[in-house]
Structure formats: C-alpha cells, structure tokens
Amino acid sequence: MKHNFGAGPCILPKEVFEEAAKAVLDFNGTGLSILEVSHRSKEFEEVVVETERLVRELLNVPEDYSILFLQGGATQQFAMVPMNLLPENGRAAYLDTGVWATKAAKEAKKVGHVEIVASSSDQNYSYIPKDFQIPADAAYFHYTSNNTIYGTEVFEKPATAVPTVVDMSSDILSRKIDVSEFDLIYAGAQKNMGPAGVTLVIIKNELFGKSGRTFPTIFDYESHAKAGSMYNTPPVFSIYVSMLNLRWLKAKGGVDVIEQENIIKARTLYEEIDRNPFFKGTAAVEDRSRMNITFVMDSPELEAEFLALAKERNLVGIKGHRSVGGFRASVYNALTISSINALVDTMREFEENHK
Structure with a gap:
C-alpha cells in the first residue's frame, strides 16, 4: 500500500x-x-x-x-x-x-x-x-x-x-x-x-x-x-x-467531522517532529498548517538516507519543496490516520537505527 x-x-x-x-x-x-x-x-x-x-x-x-x-x-x-x-x-x-x-x-x-x-x-x-x-x-x-x-x-x-x-x-x-x-x-x-x-x-x-x-x-x-x-x-x-x-x-459527517480528523492527524505528526531529535519543524508553532507539514533534519546530510527509507516503507511525496528543503507531508482530507502512523513509525525507525 x-x-x-x-x-x-x-x-x-x-x-x-x-x-x-x-x-x-x-x-x-x-x-x-x-x-x-x-x-x-x-x-x-x-x-x-x-x-x-x-x-x-x-x-x-x-x-x-x-x-x-x-x-x-x-x-x-x-x-x-x-x-x-x-x-x-x-x-x-x-x-x-x-x-x-x-x-x-x-x-x-x-x-x-x-x-x-x-x-x-x-x-x-x-x-x-x-x-x-x-x-x-x-x-x-x-x-x-x-x-x-x-x-x-x-x-x-x-x-x-x-x-x-x-x-x-x-x-x-x-x-x-x-x-x-x-x-x-x-x-x-x-x-x-x-x-x-x-x-x-x-x-x-x-x-x-x-x-x-x-x-x-x-x-x-x-x-x-x-x-x-x-x-x-x-x-x-x-x-x-x-x-x-x-x-x-x-x-x-461533513466538514465538522473531517476537521476533527485533520486536527488529530496533524497533532500526531507534529508531536513526533517535536519529540524526535533527528527532526525539527520549519514553521512558527502558532502558524503551523494542518494541511502541509514541513520539517527538516537536524543533520541535513542524513536527509537522503531518510528519503530512501521512506521509499522502502511506501511513503510517497514527502520530499520538501526546493524553497524550504527537507520534507513536506501533505495531510489532506482523504489521507488516513494509518498513513500518518506509517510516517511516524518510519521516523522512529530511523531514530532507532542511528542510536
């Protein structure tokens, strides 16, 4: 998948x-x-x-x-x-x-x-x-x-x-x-x-x-x-x-229901970005988007390695725009929480591999 x-x-x-x-x-x-x-x-x-x-x-x-x-x-x-x-x-x-x-x-x-x-x-x-x-x-x-x-x-x-x-x-x-x-x-x-x-x-x-x-x-x-x-x-x-x-x-259930799902998806990924020592967010915390979550690595030289692992784990489209670099996870309505969890698991796996 x-x-x-x-x-x-x-x-x-x-x-x-x-x-x-x-x-x-x-x-x-x-x-x-x-x-x-x-x-x-x-x-x-x-x-x-x-x-x-x-x-x-x-x-x-x-x-x-x-x-x-x-x-x-x-x-x-x-x-x-x-x-x-x-x-x-x-x-x-x-x-x-x-x-x-x-x-x-x-x-x-x-x-x-x-x-x-x-x-x-x-x-x-x-x-x-x-x-x-x-x-x-x-x-x-x-x-x-x-x-x-x-x-x-x-x-x-x-x-x-x-x-x-x-x-x-x-x-x-x-x-x-x-x-x-x-x-x-x-x-x-x-x-x-x-x-x-x-x-x-x-x-x-x-x-x-x-x-x-x-x-x-x-x-x-x-x-x-x-x-x-x-x-x-x-x-x-x-x-x-x-x-x-x-x-x-x-x-x-309409926009009310999807908004709550989007809040949960964004919160789950931002919490991992803030917790994981290998990653950091690029947007001001108070202005963080729920739709497009941008982040980079503390050690930029490891970004290619993480992208390779992401590809192995079937994560598609997370390379960041050239204006920002790093990574971008677009979390639109149809993206499920299982996909967010797959990305979070991959970030944790990368952390574990580099301990």
Whole structure:
C-alpha cells in the first residue's frame, strides 16, 4: 500500500476512484463515458446542480452568493480577481505569505495599484504576519489561507471592513469557515475537493461588475454565474469526480467531522517532529498548517538516507519543496490516520537505527 503525501494533485478516497472508474466506461447507464458525454445533457446538468448543492450545504453558503465551477486553476483567479474587483483608480491590499500570495499580487499589479500590507519573506515565509493595517479605502483585501510550500496557515480571518478575497486552494473543506465573513473565495480543486481541472469560486453577488472595467467576457464572474458555470464547456470529468468526493465528505459527517480528523492527524505528526531529535519543524508553532507539514533534519546530510527509507516503507511525496528543503507531508482530507502512523513509525525507525 502506498501512503500518498503529495502536495497536489493529491490523494482522494478509494471509493471515489472506484466510482469514477466505472463512469469512465459507462456514465449513469447512458452507454457513454463521462469523458465523452455532452455537457448539455440532462445527466451532466444534474451533476452540476448536485455539486453546487453539496458545496452550499457543506460550507453553509448564504443564498446571496454564487457558486461557480471554472477553469485555469487558482492562477487564473490571480488575474480574474483584480479585473472584476479593482476599479481603474482604486488600489488593492495584499498579504504576502509565500510563493502563491506573491504571484497573486504580481498579477494584480498588471491590472492596477497594489499595496503589500505585510510580508513574511524576511524569514522565508515561516510565519504569518500579525498586527498589520489594511487601508480603509482598499477595493479589497487578498490573502492566501494556507501556504503549501512553507507549511503555514491562517486560521482566523484578519479584521477589516473592506471586501475580503481569500485563496483557499489547499484548505477548503478541511475546516469550518463562516463564508459570510468573506466576499470571494477561490480554490483549485486538487487538494481536498476533487481532481485538477476545476476551480471553485464562491462570490457575493453584489461584487458583480464592481470594477467598472471592460474586459473579455470569459473572465467575467457575472457571465459565468448567469450561465450556470456553462458559459464555455466546463471540465466535465473534474466536476463529476468533485461531486463524488463531496458525497463522500457528506457521508462522513461533513466538514465538522473531517476537521476533527485533520486536527488529530496533524497533532500526531507534529508531536513526533517535536519529540524526535533527528527532526525539527520549519514553521512558527502558532502558524503551523494542518494541511502541509514541513520539517527538516537536524543533520541535513542524513536527509537522503531518510528519503530512501521512506521509499522502502511506501511513503510517497514527502520530499520538501526546493524553497524550504527537507520534507513536506501533505495531510489532506482523504489521507488516513494509518498513513500518518506509517510516517511516524518510519521516523522512529530511523531514530532507532542511528542510536
């Protein structure tokens, strides 16, 4: 058995894979594969309706918000957000907490004025900045809730009176949130919601047309909302598998239940990192992510040896990003506690071998 700690595309539940595999051969008894069925067919339209309903139910999305299934990943949202929300003479406020936050701000600067309200680049993004000021006249405030590369997570929304936009690509559906505190949420699906190819956008309807700009229709949130996420051909297979995964999450008891499981998984691994003399965490303790757990070895020259042992023990995807080095265990919803225990056992085995 492989234990998949990959940062994304990532692990999904076995039963979701099995159901999706059946649909590749025959989707809902149509005699057609889900890969070839028309996106305008009644059968697929029902998939979109159910997927939207599940998102709304699992996250308790208010009625005055639209739920969109788009393409282009979070990267496309880096540009769509300012195009839709930033007026010609306005400015946007951005919190810089890592590579993806930096890229989001970089794209926004191509559209209009951007102010970086705080950054943790001075310590290689190992912490979340605190006590920064958000301009009261900003068109919106943008931040990234979980930083996959650096292993930090924002658990409480920064206080501000301006519209708040958040990139939740790697922690959406992993913990409870109050959607009404946010004005726009976006997330690539390939961490906790489904496979790569579809991007979830949850947007307060009053934001439509907010920038007053003229830009291509394909980048207009309102156009996608009016078309029910079918302004252009949607990513059919990715939406379908996301629906299956959301069904799985609902059957488990929803976000409340998965959050408790995620707390236990993260706590178990962090406790071993802090206990084992060969390893140490890289993120500030108070900002440690539950989704992406980053750590290094006290003796870097032993890292290759540990990776080799991990491979022998069927641990996949734990090599850290080059920006941090060491190791990264991505602990998304579908990863089981047995996989966490397998990693912990391997860390203890390595310790025992070097006594």
